[in-house]
Amino acid sequence: MKALEPQPANGDGHLALARESLRELLDDQRVPPPVRAALAEEYRQLQVLLEKIEHGHIHIAVFGRVSVGKSALLNALLGETRFSTSPLHGETTRATHARWQEYDAGGVFLIDTPGINEVSGETREQLAHDVASRSDLVMFVVDGDITDTELKALRQVKGAAQRLVLVLNKIDRYTQADRKLLLETLRRRSAGLIQPQDILTVAAQPAERIVILVDAEGNETETRRRPPADVTALRERIWDILKAEGKTMAALNAGLFAGRFSDRLTREIVVIRRGLADKVVRKYCLAKGVAVALNPIPVADILAAVATDAAMIVHLGRVYGLPINRVEAGALLKTIFTQLAFLMGTVWVMNLVAAALKGISLGLSTVVTAGAQGAVAWYGTYVVGRAAEQYFAQGKSWGEGGPKRVVQDILDSLDRESLLAQARDDILARLKPLL
Numbered sequence: 128m129k130a131l132e133p134q135p136a137n138g139d140g141h142l143a144l145a146r147e148s149l150r151e152l153l154d155d156q157r158v159p160p161p162v163r164a165a166l167a168e169e170y171r172q173l174q175v176l177l178e179k180i181e182h183g184h185i186h187i188a189v190f191g192r193v194s195v196g197k198s199a200l201l202n203a204l205l206g207e208t209r210f211s212t213s214p215l216h217g218e219t220t221r222a223t224h225a226r227w228q229e230y231d232a233g234g235v236f237l238i239d240t241p242g243i244n245e246v247s248g249e250t251r252e253q254l255a256h257d258v259a260s261r262s263d264l265v266m267f268v269v270d271g272d273i274t275d276t277e278l279k280a281l282r283q284v285k286g287a288a289q290r291l292v293l294v295l296n297k298i299d300r301y302t303q304a305d306r307k308l309l310l311e312t313l314r315r316r317s318a319g320l321i322q323p324q325d326i327l328t329v330a331a332q333p334a335e336r337i338v339i340l341v342d343a344e345g346n347e348t349e350t351r352r353r354p355p356a357d358v359t360a361l362r363e364r365i366w367d368i369l370k371a372e373g374k375t376m377a378a379l380n381a382g383l384f385a386g387r388f389s390d391r392l393t394r395e396i397v398v399i400r401r402g403l404a405d406k407v408v409r410k411y412c413l414a415k416g417v418a419v420a421l422n423p424i425p426v427a428d429i430l431a432a433v434a435t436d437a438a439m440i441v442h443l444g445r446v447y448g449l450p451i452n453r454v455e456a457g458a459l460l461k462t463i464f465t466q467l468a469f470l471m472g473t474v475w476v477m478n479l480v481a482a483a484l485k486g487i488s489l490g491l492s493t494v495v496t497a498g499a500q501g502a503v504a505w506y507g508t509y510v511v512g513r514a515a516e517q518y519f520a521q522g523k524s525w526g527e528g529g530p531k532r533v534v535q536d537i538l539d540s541l542d543r544e545s546l547l548a549q550a551r552d553d554i555l556a557r558l559k560p561l562l
């Protein structure tokens with residue numbers, strides 16, 4: 128029995144795997160709706176990619192500096208003018224594609240991209256990078272010796288795309304000797320990035336030449352003619368590559384995209400959860416602050432008013448997809464309170480009230496005093512919320528340093544004065560209509 132599957136079956140196997148991982152990502156029900164909304168464009172691309180590999184399509188993109196002849200090269204490969212070309216820089220501004228009918232019943236698409244510019248045009252440049260990173264094969268086009276900017280871009284594209292060929296266009300502008308020299312330089316400079324057999328020379332749209340025609344009577348007329356394009360070597364190389372590696376290329380590419388996508392998803396979920404958690408915490412802070420302001424309780428009891436805090440913890444657990452019940456929430460709260468009491472004691476609470484009252488002159492109105500007490504309650508709930516959030520974010524764990532470390536770090540990181548001022552403003556704004 129043969130140990131290895133034959134090449135095509137292998138490619139098919141890779142494709143099936145890639146298809147499966149794309150489908151899993153698309154169907155993952157655990158992704159919260161706000162994350163799906165934030166990544167709508169990426170999800171669309173994922174869907175397109177899935178359809179692409181289901182149909183067995185291959186995408187080939189051009190990439191290179193402005194005016195090197197990318198659009199002209201695609202026209203030459205297609206044998207018809209599908210993309211607009213111009214001597215002016217920046218002719219192509221969008222990514223557009225055309226079917227390469229000649230190959231594999233049109234399952235191959237050629238994609239034109241804007242040129243990467245040495246000075247500006249960052250968005251267009253980004254678009255070109257995006258397209259290249261999603262394509263199966265990239266034709267990196269140059270029209271002379273490769274510049275440092277091009278070499279840098281080549282490295283970037285190489286990092287994202289699977290298969291790369293380097294195309295030296297406009298060879299009609301060089302003598303035989305110069306071509307040879309140029310090719311040698313290109314080989315040297317791209318060593319380690321591109322195999323010598325993947326560097327090809329073409330003339331996509333050779334410059335017009337003056338030809339002198341002599342008729343039967345010996346009259347000479349001068350006309351301008353454009354010599355035919357010469358892209359044969361490139362076309363053959365691409366077809367060879369597609370035949371040998373097409374399926375594997377497409378599968379690898381889809382796999383890489385899925386990998387990048389799921390990394391992005393993980394990061395995005397963290398950001399969105401953090402945002403939601405912050406909203407939840409602030410909502411409970413305000414509820415607690417207002418309640419205390421309306422019904423001031425002795426300072427020492429502030430931290431004992433637990434009902435709101437426990438509800439907040441239950442709510443935070445849901446945000447993190449780690450639901451807990453009230454009893455567990457109560458236990459968690461006790462742990463956090465213990466740390467708070469241990470770290471600060473009653474003296475601290477008195478200091479806090481003093482800080483909340485700071486800047487307010489004597490002869491305080493009861494509203495302001497109540498506001499200050501409310502602010503302290505707000506602050507306490509805030510610290511509890513942040514500590515609980517940390518616990519959930521670490522997958523229901525306090526981490527190596529234990530709860531003490533977490534609470535301490537939070538206290539150290541908070542700007543107490545400005546949070547108290549914020550709390551007071553929030554509470555007073557909420558109370559105003561009631562007074």
Ligand SMILES: Nc1nc2c(ncn2[C@@H]2O[C@H](COP(=O)(O)OP(=O)(O)OP(=O)(O)O)[C@@H](O)[C@H]2O)c(=O)[nH]1
Pocket residue numbers: 192193194195196197198199200211212213214215216217218219220240241242243296297298299300329330331332333334
């Ligand atoms: N001499 C010569 N000129 C060429 C060749 N290929 C393209 N050109 C010319 O180069 C200029 C730019 O060609 P385009 O195809 O528009 O270049 P591009 O890379 O698509 O440019 P942007 O879309 O602006 O980034 C045009 O004037 C073409 O006629 C070639 O093989 N030889």
Ligand SMILES: [Mg+2]
Pocket residue numbers: 197198199211212218219239240241242
């Ligand atoms: Mg173009």
